[in-house]
Amino acid sequence: MSEGLVVLVRSIIGFFSLLIFAKLLGKEQISQLTFFDYVLGITIGSIAATLTTDLSSRAWPHFVGLLGWCVLGYLMEYITMKWRYAAKYIEGEPTIVIMNGKIMESTLKKTKYRASDVMELLRNKDIFDLTQVDFAIIEPNGQLSVLRKPEYEPLTAMDISIKKNSSGISTELIYDGILFEENLRQLNKDRKWLLNQLKTHGIKDISEVFLATLNPAGSLYIDKYEDHIKKVTDIGDYDGPY
Known part of the structure; x- marks a missing residue:
């Protein structure tokens, strides 16, 4: 029981320490993950895990190690922001x-x-x-x-001087053979309208549909379970075992 309590306390310390350090290191760890950032993140996480579960040693050396890695990571980030030549060698370049x-x-x-x-x-x-x-x-x-x-290059509406209306975001109407009637109502449609649309595509029952979506502009996408594609194109560069 006492060991469980110790692990719980260490988990709380490690969790909030990581939360604080992640905020200090910034969002670049996720949005612009370089190889150095990847290794740094794995190492910090490993130290935090050891801090939580390694009861054979005291917690403070692990916490010092965690603090040291995070401080060094922050310093490297600061250096790369201030010194372009350092960024070239630490983070790489295009x-x-x-x-x-x-x-x-x-x-x-x-x-x-x-x-x-x-x-x-x-x-x-x-x-x-x-x-x-x-x-x-x-x-x-x-x-x-x-x-x-x-x-x-794709031709844009600006290139040919026309005004284009927004098509909006597509909403799921059917997924895995299940109809979402609430989504239909949000788009001012009903079950009868959808069934008529399915009939025009040769579909007799909703259970035949894997995915159906509709956007506010009225564009309906339907994908059936049976696609009737006779041969799937192989784009691999060599013959494998499968």
Whole structure:
């Protein structure tokens, strides 16, 4: 019972210590997570866990270690903000991996990236064709920034001088075969209207639908359980065991 109480007290100390230190270190730990930030966060969390559960030693050395790591992390953050050269070596700097549509092979080797890694990051940017890319830059946090070639840039309403109304946020009407009637009412629709819409898509029953959404502009998206896709495209770069 006494050991449980000690663990509880240590947990409270460790929890609020981490809360205070996280506030001091700022939101960059989440929003711009570099490799250094990642290692720092894991180490601080590990020390906090040891502070909580290691009853074979006193709590204060672990707390001092926790305080030391957090203070050093804060100092590194302050130094990188004030001294650009330090930030370059501690946090890294942006690296161009595609320039003028050409892959920079030597840069890929230096950054320990493969061509397949870049392709994956491009797909995350909704780019599935390398011929559309003018510049691609790997940021210090590992994310990829992409500049498309001018002819592949999406046309905006401003480009053609037209006024475009907001489509709003899509609302789930059906998920996993279950109808959300409250969401229908919020959009001033009813069950009869939805059933008629489903019939126009060849759907006889709500249970056939995996997901259906509707936005305020009236755009209805429907995905059935049976998609009738005969062959799924394989985009892997080698034949694996599966």
